[in-house]
Amino acid sequence: KAGVTQTPRYLIKTRGQQVTLSCSPISGHRSVSWYQQTPGQGLQFLFEYFSETQRNKGNFPGRFSGRQFSNSRSEMNVSTLELGDSALYLCASSWGGRPGTEAFFGQGTRLTVV
Amino acid sequence: EDQVTQSPEALRLQEGESSSLNCSYTVSGLRGLFWYRQDPGKGPEFLFTLYSAGEEKEKERLKATLTKKESFLHITAPKPEDSATYLCAVPDSGNTPLVFGKGTRLSVIA
Numbered sequence: 001k002a003g004v005t006q007t008p009r010y011l012i013k014t015r016g017q018q019v020t021l022s023c024s025p026i027s028g029h030r031s032v033s034w035y036q037q038t039p040g041q042g043l044q045f046l047f048e049y050f051s052e053t054q055r056n057k058g059n060f061p062g063r064f065s066g067r068q069f070s071n072s073r074s075e076m077n078v079s080t081l082e083l084g085d086s087a088l089y090l091c092a093s094s095w096g097g098r099p100g101t102e103a104f105f106g107q108g109t110r111l112t113v114v
Numbered sequence: 115e116d117q118v119t120q121s122p123e124a125l126r127l128q129e130g131e132s133s134s135l136n137c138s139y140t141v142s143g144l145r146g147l148f149w150y151r152q153d154p155g156k157g158p159e160f161l162f163t164l165y166s167a168g169e170e171k172e173k174e175r176l177k178a179t180l181t182k183k184e185s186f187l188h189i190t191a192p193k194p195e196d197s198a199t200y201l202c203a204v205p206d207s208g209n210t211p212l213v214f215g216k217g218t219r220l221s222v223i224a
Contacts, residue, residue, distance in 0.1 A: 103148070
């Protein structure tokens with residue numbers, strides 16, 4: 001069974017640019033969650049999508065957005081990049097029926113903003 | 115505010131030296147506690163889910179236990195390949211799927 005796939009693995013962007021990251025969940029999983037990981041803050045929740053609808057949102061500015069497609073694949077977008085957006089962005093896949101179900105992570109996208 | 119606190123921040127063990135990592139949480143109505151292992155530059159790897167006090171799960175040299183306020187990850191006779199950061203997480207009392215602790219960075223020296 002294929003795991004969670006995130007693309008690209010690495011990105012270098014300039015301040016002010018925008019970026020789109022992609023996540024393909026495990027087959028049959030309907031929930032995709034996104035997290036930002038930095039050395040100082042650890043893993044912080046960005047948002048969760050379930051059946052193409054944003055179900056939950058963390059405490060991040062509106063520059064961070066996402067969407068989910070009918071095949072459960074998800075994308076997140078960051079506009080007007082800032083240096084502080086440099087981080088490992090992780091997506092997690094779960095079947096999503098209720099809170100407390102196991103979530104499986106992809107390898108992440110390492111974003112560097114210069 | 116729901117919180118997850120892990121201790122110690124870092125732990126250095128000799129190969130074969132058993133120890134325990136701690137995860138304490140403050141969330142009402144626990145709906146599962148999750149342990150993950152993360153290697154540098156990679157995504158967290160799922161290890162265990164615990165749902166109720168008294169529950170235990172084992173995998174190779176790892177055993178996770180749960181009480182009403184904390185969880186322990188016991189590592190028996192660790193090997194260098196067990197070196198990693200161990201993360202615990204819980205769904206919060208709102209709708210956040212997982213709230214993570216800062217992790218314990220484990221180093222096992224041969």
